[in-house]
Amino acid sequence: MHGTSVGKFYAWFTALGLLVGVLVGLGYYRDEYRPWKDYQRRFIREEIRRASTPDQRLLAQSTPVQVRQILLPELNRVDRCTTCHLAVEDPSYGGYPQPLAYHPLHDQHPFDKFGCTVCHRGQGRATNIEDAHGHVPHWDEPMLPQKYIQASCGQCHEASDNPAAPELARGSELFETVGCRGCHKLAGVGGNIGPELDRVGARRSPDWLRQHFITPAAVTPDSGMPPQKFTDTDIDAIVLFMLSQTGAELPGFYASMKVIPSASEGRRLFQQKGCLGCHSMGGQGGKVGPALDDVGLRRTPEWMMQHFRDPQTVSPGSVMPRFGFTEAEARALTDFLVHLRDQKVGLGILGLMGPVDRGRGIFSKYGCAGCHGPEGKGGVPNANAKTAQQVPALTYVADGYTKAELKGIIFKGQREILPLDPHRPAPPLYMPAWGSTIKDAEADDLVAYLFSLKPKGEDLGF
Amino acid sequence: MPKRIWLWFAHTRVGRSVFRVGLPQSNLERSQAMVSSFLLHVQPAKVSRHALRASYTLGLGLISLYLFLILTVTGVLLMFYYVPSTEQAYGRMKDLQYVVSAGLVVRNMHRWAAHLMVLSVALHMCRVFYTGAYKRPREFNWVLGVGLFLTTLGLSFTGYLLPWDQLAFWAITVGTSIAGYAPLIGPKVQFLLLGGNVVGQEALTRFYALHVIVLPAIAGLMIAVHLWRVRKDGGLSRPDGTEDTVQSIALGQLPTNKSYGLMELARGTTPQVGKDPDDEVFSWPHLIFRELLLFLLVVAVVLFLAVFWNAPLEEVANAVHPPNPAKAPWYFLGLQELVSYSAFWGGVVVPSLLVTALLLLPYMDRRVQGVGRWFARERTIANVIFSVCLVVAVALTIIGTAFRGPNWSWVVPWRPPPAITEGR
Numbered sequence A: 001m002h003g004t005s006v007g008k009f010y011a012w013f014t015a016l017g018l019l020v021g022v023l024v025g026l027g028y029y030r031d032e033y034r035p036w037k038d039y040q041r042r043f044i045r046e047e048i049r050r051a052s053t054p055d056q057r058l059l060a061q062s063t064p065v066q067v068r069q070i071l072l073p074e075l076n077r078v079d080r081c082t083t084c085h086l087a088v089e090d091p092s093y094g095g096y097p098q099p100l101a102y103h104p105l106h107d108q109h110p111f112d113k114f115g116c117t118v119c120h121r122g123q124g125r126a127t128n129i130e131d132a133h134g135h136v137p138h139w140d141e142p143m144l145p146q147k148y149i150q151a152s153c154g155q156c157h158e159a160s161d162n163p164a165a166p167e168l169a170r171g172s173e174l175f176e177t178v179g180c181r182g183c184h185k186l187a188g189v190g191g192n193i194g195p196e197l198d199r200v201g202a203r204r205s206p207d208w209l210r211q212h213f214i215t216p217a218a219v220t221p222d223s224g225m226p227p228q229k230f231t232d233t234d235i236d237a238i239v240l241f242m243l244s245q246t247g248a249e250l251p252g253f254y255a256s257m258k259v260i261p262s263a264s265e266g267r268r269l270f271q272q273k274g275c276l277g278c279h280s281m282g283g284q285g286g287k288v289g290p291a292l293d294d295v296g297l298r299r300t301p302e303w304m305m306q307h308f309r310d311p312q313t314v315s316p317g318s319v320m321p322r323f324g325f326t327e328a329e330a331r332a333l334t335d336f337l338v339h340l341r342d343q344k345v346g347l348g349i350l351g352l353m354g355p356v357d358r359g360r361g362i363f364s365k366y367g368c369a370g371c372h373g374p375e376g377k378g379g380v381p382n383a384n385a386k387t388a389q390q391v392p393a394l395t396y397v398a399d400g401y402t403k404a405e406l407k408g409i410i411f412k413g414q415r416e417i418l419p420l421d422p423h424r425p426a427p428p429l430y431m432p433a434w435g436s437t438i439k440d441a442e443a444d445d446l447v448a449y450l451f452s453l454k455p456k457g458e459d460l461g462f
Numbered sequence B: 001m002p003k004r005i006w007l008w009f010a011h012t013r014v015g016r017s018v019f020r021v022g023l024p025q026s027n028l029e030r031s032q033a034m035v036s037s038f039l040l041h042v043q044p045a046k047v048s049r050h051a052l053r054a055s056y057t058l059g060l061g062l063i064s065l066y067l068f069l070i071l072t073v074t075g076v077l078l079m080f081y082y083v084p085s086t087e088q089a090y091g092r093m094k095d096l097q098y099v100v101s102a103g104l105v106v107r108n109m110h111r112w113a114a115h116l117m118v119l120s121v122a123l124h125m126c127r128v129f130y131t132g133a134y135k136r137p138r139e140f141n142w143v144l145g146v147g148l149f150l151t152t153l154g155l156s157f158t159g160y161l162l163p164w165d166q167l168a169f170w171a172i173t174v175g176t177s178i179a180g181y182a183p184l185i186g187p188k189v190q191f192l193l194l195g196g197n198v199v200g201q202e203a204l205t206r207f208y209a210l211h212v213i214v215l216p217a218i219a220g221l222m223i224a225v226h227l228w229r230v231r232k233d234g235g236l237s238r239p240d241g242t243e244d245t246v247q248s249i250a251l252g253q254l255p256t257n258k259s260y261g262l263m264e265l266a267r268g269t270t271p272q273v274g275k276d277p278d279d280e281v282f283s284w285p286h287l288i289f290r291e292l293l294l295f296l297l298v299v300a301v302v303l304f305l306a307v308f309w310n311a312p313l314e315e316v317a318n319a320v321h322p323p324n325p326a327k328a329p330w331y332f333l334g335l336q337e338l339v340s341y342s343a344f345w346g347g348v349v350v351p352s353l354l355v356t357a358l359l360l361l362p363y364m365d366r367r368v369q370g371v372g373r374w375f376a377r378e379r380t381i382a383n384v385i386f387s388v389c390l391v392v393a394v395a396l397t398i399i400g401t402a403f404r405g406p407n408w409s410w411v412v413p414w415r416p417p418p419a420i421t422e423g424r
Helices: A007-032 A035-050 A054-061 A129-133 A146-155 A166-178 A206-214 A232-244 A252-256 A263-272 A301-309 A327-338 A355-365 A403-412 A440-452 B002-011 B013-019 B027-035 B060-079 B089-098 B103-130 B139-161 B166-179 B186-194 B201-232 B283-308 B330-341 B343-364 B377-402
Strands: A070-072 A077-079 B046-048 B280-282
Touching: A007 B103, A007 B283, A035 A054, A146 A166, A146 A232, A166 A232, A166 A355, A206 A232, A263 A327, A301 A327, A355 A440, A403 A440, B002 B013, B027 B280, B027 B283, B046 B283, B060 B103, B060 B201, B060 B283, B089 B103, B103 B139, B103 B283, B103 B330, B103 B377, B139 B166, B139 B201, B139 B330, B139 B343, B166 B186, B166 B201, B166 B330, B186 B201, B280 B283, B330 B343, B330 B377
Parallel strands: none
Antiparallel strands: A070 A077, B046 B280
């Protein structure tokens, strides 16, 4: 055959054929062998062991080893967590070691509707531990540490309304009282000195946030944010609240389920639906309907619920219209009225307050305390500011300004802060212009509050 | 052992029906084996020994063809699972990895074969240049080759977007914006490619259609013509003196007092009747077996890469979080590096000139000396010019790939700069 030996071809065919065969085998093995199969076999063995009747035994033995998944098309998620965590819905597995542990308290959020990752985060589509738990490169949503799990409640529910998430409520309260909004915008309300916080929970890790509250400059070198004097539990709470701000928008079903009937939700409804048009509280409001101050003593909650559904059924001849409240709304309003005598719930109805009290609320709402200190007492550092390197206190503004001047400063802001030493960097904090955010009537109330800060009977004689 | 199985099969009733002539035993049957098989008849019954020398061709053209075949097969498999939607595409990539049987391996094969094909086509072009194989009568096949090179880049580039991760999104954003630098038509071309001003669903739909229908069809057709021309232009290029020297007869000059068979009408560089140079061997088995072995080797290499290294998949595409630096696919990084100096010169003038020069090359370089030998002395000037361009292109690509960090500033790959991406 023309000199060249054809025999060597066959040797090469054998060698290369074997090589391809081995590689195909290796690829097949790596594809076929998956640790979740071991977990499933372990679960099936456990089920067989626990079977007490032949039928149960047969059922356990015929359990297939296969990927299990919860499809959540509305959330654009596929959660395969139950491929390993097989017993999450079986209470008899309470206290078992992972991955076979039971998941308590899921009746409000059934797995087939909510899946797992919407609360726990992690990578739902993945089927091995590292990838699924999400602590891997190129995955932005690692699992939320258990201690911050309440942050996930805040994605749907009002932070302050959820009785099952007290730490979230605490974090939210801290956020509003400490005055974070003085510099940061959240949901469109707040200053513009620091970054917006609407998606901070998706962008930052718990560790980053923690570090940031202790010493902001440690994680953001040029941060002008004053270090916060929080206790350890306060830091946990505020970190948790920050983590809840993921900016996730919930579709259809989930958005419709987010209202938890509560007294504070009821208070919002009470203001929003204009109940004070007919009813009165604390002597203020309409005179058409009865005063509601002590309605909780006169009526049972059941009566009130029925009354909200259809006033005629319990109070024939009543002129109150049927408002068509949903059950949740009726329950929230009832809750509010029942707890009306509890100060915390009753306060904060704007219609019932004087300008100074309303102003106090506005001072808090826009986070003025963040820079000017609680009740405007000052003390917040502002490096290189001429005013003793601090943001000025507001206690004596009544002596230095007229109400109109003060309103002007609030609206226009003060971008340039006089430096102590012109050679050092400009002070990081300044007065933002609030004109586009704070409404005119709000500013009037705010000024009234600021003027009220001056201690009674004192007059510096300017 | 394989020989015995083969012998047994070839002589069964089924084997004989498939191969028509059975396993060839005589030279006549070896010729018949080639001519009577649909798949084999594209190739001549006898082939020059020179063309079989691996050190001459390096097998690069065949390797490119095989990679194209592997890409077609794996690509079709991937199409069974892929959905060209910005909502779903990324999730489908994850599903391939986590729940589809062999999904990850198939995707890896497709990815690595695609990179290898860009490489092998480019190297094939270099081989053809350095051996002077583009010269008469193979000028037009070189032009087809340049077209195939550009189509390969197009295929790779359009496929790059489909996983819809950060890597895909920003590479295509950068790549298409390079196209936008061209004067007058640039922005139009960019708009046409993307179906809008930014990379979004429209762009994904277009890239998908281009990637799975338009460009493969163009490539397949051009490959067919390219191979056919190899045959019609006289087989693989050979050193001077071994080329066929029979004069072709211009159709208009045929004597009228004589009738001609088809063979006589064919051009001079087609297989010659009654001419059997000593340096030719039968294609079966000398050519065919080598080709099959090379196929096994290519499959083995692609499989090896696919089993041990996963194709990259970053975070889901996010239009508001550009990575820094955002880089085009590696084969465009030389271009991106040029663009970083001057968008117009680097992004428009240089690449246009290069492509034009490549297309015109066989018509400008008309000397016929030095064909069929690597780095022939007679072609020193051409070789030097080509090498300089090649070295510059490779250097720019390496710089763009490894030595450019955030804000396209200099970095050394073994000492990465402090991360300026925001911490989490």
